[in-house]
Amino acid sequence: xxxxxxxxxxxxxxxxxxxxxxxxxxxxxxxxxxxxxxxxxxxxxxxxxxxxxxxxxxxxxxxxxxxxxxxxxxx
Numbered sequence: 001x002x003x004x005x006x007x008x009x010x011x012x013x014x015x016x017x018x019x020x021x022x023x024x025x026x027x028x029x030x031x032x033x034x035x036x037x038x039x040x041x042x043x044x045x046x047x048x049x050x051x052x053x054x055x056x057x058x059x060x061x062x063x064x065x066x067x068x069x070x071x072x073x074x075x
Contacts, residue, residue: 001032003063004039007056014051028065 006029009017013024029047033039036057044052046068 001034003060004031004033004036005029005056005058005060005065006031006040006043007053008043008047008050009053010050029068030060030063030065032063 008027008029009024010027013026016022016024027050029043031039031042031046033042036059040052040054040057
């Protein structure tokens with residue numbers, strides 16, 4: 001198993017980004033998976049309302065960003 005980092009944005013940040021604004025935030029989500037395609041599927045499942053950047057799935061050495069959408073709502 002390898003660790004993959006996926007880039008994603010919530011609706012407000014995605015809207016600001018697409019309209020050319022500078023006030024947006026990019027979130028990262030680290031997933032443990034066999035390959036990049038599976039990591040992307042897991043990220044979409046764990047964060048259904050986020051806009052996932054399918055072009056940014058990078059292999060990393062260790063997990064740092066592990067909070068998913070449900071955990072952020074609870075906090």
